[in-house]
Amino acid sequence: MTTIDAHAAPERRRRGRPRGQDSAVVRDAALRAAVDLIARQGYSATSMTQVAEAAGISPSGLVHHFPSKAALLGAVLAHRDEIDSDPTEPDGRPWAAYDHLVRVAGLNMRRRGLVMLYTSMIGEAFGPEHPAHEWMMRHYSSVLEVLIEGMRADQERGVVRADAPREMIARSVVALMDGLQVQWLIDESLDMEAMMRIHVDALKTIWGVPRS
Amino acid sequence: MTTIDAHAAPERRRRGRPRGQDSAVVRDAALRAAVDLIARQGYSATSMTQVAEAAGISPSGLVHHFPSKAALLGAVLAHRDEIDSDPTEPDGRPWAAYDHLVRVAGLNMRRRGLVMLYTSMIGEAFGPEHPAHEWMMRHYSSVLEVLIEGMRADQERGVVRADAPREMIARSVVALMDGLQVQWLIDESLDMEAMMRIHVDALKTIWGVPRS
DNA sequence: GTCTATAGAACGATAGAC
DNA sequence: GTCTATCGTTCTATAGAC
Numbered sequence: 001m002t003t004i005d006a007h008a009a010p011e012r013r014r015r016g017r018p019r020g021q022d023s024a025v026v027r028d029a030a031l032r033a034a035v036d037l038i039a040r041q042g043y044s045a046t047s048m049t050q051v052a053e054a055a056g057i058s059p060s061g062l063v064h065h066f067p068s069k070a071a072l073l074g075a076v077l078a079h080r081d082e083i084d085s086d087p088t089e090p091d092g093r094p095w096a097a098y099d100h101l102v103r104v105a106g107l108n109m110r111r112r113g114l115v116m117l118y119t120s121m122i123g124e125a126f127g128p129e130h131p132a133h134e135w136m137m138r139h140y141s142s143v144l145e146v147l148i149e150g151m152r153a154d155q156e157r158g159v160v161r162a163d164a165p166r167e168m169i170a171r172s173v174v175a176l177m178d179g180l181q182v183q184w185l186i187d188e189s190l191d192m193e194a195m196m197r198i199h200v201d202a203l204k205t206i207w208g209v210p211r212s
Numbered sequence: 213m214t215t216i217d218a219h220a221a222p223e224r225r226r227r228g229r230p231r232g233q234d235s236a237v238v239r240d241a242a243l244r245a246a247v248d249l250i251a252r253q254g255y256s257a258t259s260m261t262q263v264a265e266a267a268g269i270s271p272s273g274l275v276h277h278f279p280s281k282a283a284l285l286g287a288v289l290a291h292r293d294e295i296d297s298d299p300t301e302p303d304g305r306p307w308a309a310y311d312h313l314v315r316v317a318g319l320n321m322r323r324r325g326l327v328m329l330y331t332s333m334i335g336e337a338f339g340p341e342h343p344a345h346e347w348m349m350r351h352y353s354s355v356l357e358v359l360i361e362g363m364r365a366d367q368e369r370g371v372v373r374a375d376a377p378r379e380m381i382a383r384s385v386v387a388l389m390d391g392l393q394v395q396w397l398i399d400e401s402l403d404m405e406a407m408m409r410i411h412v413d414a415l416k417t418i419w420g421v422p423r424s
Numbered sequence: 425g426t427c428t429a430t431a432g433a434a435c436g437a438t439a440g441a442c
Numbered sequence: 443g444t445c446t447a448t449c450g451t452t453c454t455a456t457a458g459a460c
Contacts, residue, residue: 045256058446126328137398176388182390270427272429276426
């Protein structure tokens with residue numbers, strides 16, 4: 001239904017207003033509260049009132065910073081993407097994108113909130129009318145594109161077999177990652193990173209071109 | 213919070229009440245409406261009023277059959293488990309449980325509603341206070357147990373290598389299945405069954421004991 | 425067994441004082 | 443920029459007529 005632009009943070013640089021809380025601080029507290037609650041309960045089950053309470057402001061105060069619930073979700077997702085953004089410049093090594101995904105799996109084992117937010121989002125956003133639907137579609141196509149394009153480059157350079165089914169491999173690895181995160185949320189003793197590592201290493205063995 | 217016993221369907225065998233709709237028929241219509249709506253929107257986003265409307269009865273009529281929203285969800289999940297139940301008697305063939313999972317993947321490609329219901333449930337039920345939390349925990353432990361136990365038997369009979377890491381393999385396959393279902397919901401052209409087949413076949417190659 | 429009527433609370437959002 | 447006050451809706455659930 002509605003597209004969610006994250007309200008384009010006012011970003012006013014505190015021009016000598018001595019009274020009251022700094023706006024950016026309050027906004028940030030509200031955003032953190034929203035991330036936490038939406039991660040634990042999902043978007044539908046979380047109310048503006050709950051978020052306001054957790055942030056220590058009134059519901060109306062919250063509305064001032066985020067004019068609607070969907071706008072709040074937009075900011076939450078933008079925040080998530082920022083944390084999860086890839087600081088890795090694409091080095092030219094083979095399987096770089098896949099190795100990166102393995103590292104992300106390891107990182108995620110120390111970011112439970114992020115994994116919960118992601119998983120609950122995936123679970124409720126596949127309906128086209130959900131305010132996070134477009135975010136989810138963009139997320140998948142972007143992740144898959146990085147993996148597929150990376151492998152295409154590797155094939156061009158002759159380090160990966162030319163007959164490797166790029167899309168299928170990429171989709172399998174993403175599926176494995178998503179599914180492991182669900183199980184990890186249930187049982188944190190599961191070593192996502194190790195399991196991803198094993199899977200990716202197996203891919204390298206099967207589809208890699210041995211160095212001559 | 214609340215445990216959800218599915219209200220133990222009254223099952224009264226229409227003892228000569230000529231007037232009005234048959235109770236079981238109405239109950240069934242309500243259940244179907246609930247399955248459809250909860251699958252598409254998730255549990256939290258679905259209201260009793262919506263379900264009643266879709267079933268063609270009043271909200272109070274719905275409450276008569278399912279005294280609370282949680283009870284309705286309980287019935288929905290029981291219905292799901294029934295449809296999804298495994299009619300396969302455990303034949304003694306190696307990898308039987310894994311082959312079965314591949315077949316289920318193929319079946320699911322013709323049961324979109326079931327996949328949606330499952331996926332949205334997983335996404336919102338990992339919080340311990342969610343009324344479907346226990347269902348989800350039972351689901352995972354049961355699926356994993358079947359796979360792990362099946363492989364243990366195969367190892368005992370010497371058709372699977374004794375050093376195969378049962379739990380890790382089972383968890384990977386379940387994770388792959390769950391993740392593929394999400395992607396399939398987004399793009400139905402994805403062949404879940406084929407991808408599961410390939411993965412399981414690879415497992416057989418790696419961990420199977422070649423016939424002498 | 426299904427309905428109308430309604431309780432009682434929580435919802436998202438708006439208006440306007442300060 | 444944050445608040446109080448409140449609108450209009452929707453929610454789950456109950457009580458009782460038929």
